[in-house]
Amino acid sequence: MEVAATPPRRPRSVHVSAEMECADSSMAVEPEPMSPTGRILEEMGVCIVVLMGLGTPVNLPVFRAGIETELVTRFPRFRSVQVMDGSKDGKPGWVQTKVNVDDHIVVPVLDPAAVVFDPEKTVEDYVASLSTLPMDRRRPLWEFHFLDFPTSEATSTAVLRLHHSIGDAMSIMTLFMASSCSTADPARLPAMPPPPKRTGAIYQPQPRPALSSLGDYLAWAWSYFVLVWHTLVDIILLAATVLFLSDPRTLLTRGDNGESHRRKRFVHRSISLDDVKLIKTTMNCTLNDVLVGVTSAALSRYYFRKSGHTNTKSICLRSFVPVNIRPISSRQTYVTKVETGNRLSSLICPLHIALHNDPLDYVRKANRSMHRKKSSLEVMFTQVVGELLVKCFGVKIGAFIFHRLGTHTTIALSNVIGPAERITLCGHPIVFMATSIYGQPQALTMHYLNYGSTIKVIMAVDDAQFPDCHQILDDFAESVKLMKDAAVLSNLTIST
Incomplete structure (x- = not known):
């Protein structure tokens, strides 16, 4: 059974000027440059989708206030739009703008019979429909969708869709951890995952050993030969x-x-x-x-x-x-x-x-x-x-x-490494998180x-x-x- 209603198609707009999108006249209009990786992801149209199962029904005023005070305030990309002009070299960049959080919240009207018959498939069909809809480039490229009905895993579901040029999964997950609290102890931030063994590049050069023997030196030199060959x-x-x-x-x-x-x-x-x-x-x-x-x-x-x-x-x-x-x-x-x-x-x-x-x-x-x-x-x-x-x-x-x-x-x-314990985000306990992308070949x-x-x-x-x-x-x-x-x-x- 398919979802009876999907989000309205918003018009696909062209890139706008920095002057039009600047929050006020005192704000600098020189955009922050977009990274080469971000420009490639923007050109390819890759978007991130984050499904969050909530442990309570959606309290929209509370969640909206959390988005405004935590996510938009902490993450400059959540209050920035992409611009093509205004920079000295004419390359794309980010410029901050005023954000009306209500423009980024969608509460769809779905077929009640579909929700009752198969709530899991209703959520799947709705989220699948998002992969066919363009994002409104006149606004910061993110939006929250709220599906306020129970499934087998959660009491309700929130879906964050954002353009991949805003950030990668690591930066988005870091934002969630910085903007949430521990569900077990709301007075503190969530526990961090264990530090990774790798703190630098995926290849870690071997330290030069003490020249105690010729064999040690040859083994060290051989590791670099293997590195070059591979x-x-x-x-x-x-x-x-x-x-x-x-x-x-x-x-x-x-x-x-x-x-x-x-x-x-x-x-x-x-x-x-x-x-x-x-x-x-x-x-x-x-x-x-x-x-x-x-x-x-x-x-x-x-x-x-x-x-x-x-x-x-x-x-x-x-x-x-x-x-x-x-x-x-x-x-x-x-x-x-x-x-x-x-x-x-x-x-x-x-x-x-x-x-x-x-x-x-x-x-x-x-x-x-x-x-x-x-x-x-x-x-x-x-x-x-x-x-x-x-x-x-x-x-x-x-x-x-x-x-x-x-x-x-x-x-x-x-x-992707997520929080090491259950978190509460924007006043709602998160039962599960599922992150993916669309737009890739x-x-x-x-x-x-x-x-x-x-x-x-x-x-x-x-x-x-x-x-x-x-x-x-x-x-x-x-x-x-x-x-x-x-x-x-x-x-x-x-x-x-």
């Missing part, structure tokens, strides 16, 4: 991907070459963080390794069941993986500063579609692949070259190249979001290509269960 290989493969190298056509690959922005459906499922940590400890790897392995296992189950292929030879697809390039995670400093903008680079990682007798083999392969990527400067190369292309040849060239990377790979894969996008004791598996899928997308979520849950059972059995075998 980087050269990755750069060649990256260039080949832009020019001609694409993944084999499978039922997971987008059929229209990613040219049309078709409707996306957003679905999600919760898995236990403790189960993932158990697998991580058993395999002596990272959480990311486990999640990549689970993705490979789940998509393999779906692919071979759906295709009916009896040849179980491994199919090597590739995933486009955004990487946070902030030198120190802003989660550790959010009390004093909320970072803005997009600080992203990317990797292209292998994703194997195969059937293994041992479920933990998927994690082993993922661990080897990710370890290999950590001994390469591919992330730094992608960032530097991407910024140079935008500065020297314009944003259309940069967007074209990133679009080619998307159309020649099969899946986009991202992991791939037909299938996977996001993982840690929140409290759970991990949300979130998929953004081409609505026409994956009508059975909930079966993929079932495969994720089953893959985690099989891996957990295998890890427990492995631990018992070792202990005996």
Whole structure:
């Protein structure tokens, strides 16, 4: 049953001048420059969608006041519009403007019968409809949608839609943590996630050892030789991907070459963080390794069941993986500063579609692949070259190249660290959070979001290509269960 009403189509407006959008005559009209990554995302039309399950019915006046005093005040992008003129070099930028919060709040009128019959599908259909609607560029590019009816997971639902040029998932999540309080103790801010082991670039140079032996010196020198070799290989493969190298056509690959922005459906499922940590400890790897392995296992189950292929030879697809390039995670400093903008680079990682007798083999392969990527400067190369292309040849060239990377790979894969405990945002306890994007070329996008004791598996899928997308979520849950059972059995075998 489809949603009977969707948000009204607002007119797509052109970029306006800084003078028109300045909040008052005393405010400087020189825009703040937009980052090269932000310009590429703006050109591609990529938007972020954040679903938040609320533990209480929507109290609109309270939530509105929270948006105004917390989000708009703390985050300059929430009170800024994009402009094309007014800057000295004529490049796009941000200029602050007056914000009428009511212009950014949508309470749709939905079919009561659809809400009663299947509230989960009603929410899905409504959020899917947002992926087909343009945003009003005369205002700051964000909006809240409130669906005030219960689902199986929450009492009501709030949906934040914002343009990706405003910021990446890390900056948005940091904003939420800085603007919320702990649900367990409203007098304090929410507990921060544990500090990441990696505080700099994904590649960490090995310190020069004391020259106690020739072997130590040769091992140190060899690590740099491997770094150079892996980087050269990755750069060649990256260039080949832009020019001609694409993944084999499978039922997971987008059929229209990613040219049309078709409707996306957003679905999600919760898995236990403790189960993932158990697998991580058993395999002596990272959480990311486990999640990549689970993705490979789940998509393999779906692919071979759906295709009916009896040849179980491994199919090597590739995933486009955004990487946070902030030198120190802003989660550790959010009390004093909320970072803005997009600080992203990317990797292209292998994703194997195969059937293994041992479920933990998927994690082993993922661990080897990710370890290999950590001994390469591919992330730094992608960032530097991407910024140079935008500065020297314009944003259309940069967007074209990133679009080619998307159309020649099969899946986009991202992991976001959320609050370590339940939070209350704008006066409403948040039961769950699910973050995703639309506007990217791939037909299938996977996001993982840690929140409290759970991990949300979130998929953004081409609505026409994956009508059975909930079966993929079932495969994720089953893959985690099989891996957990295998890890427990492995631990018992070792202990005996």
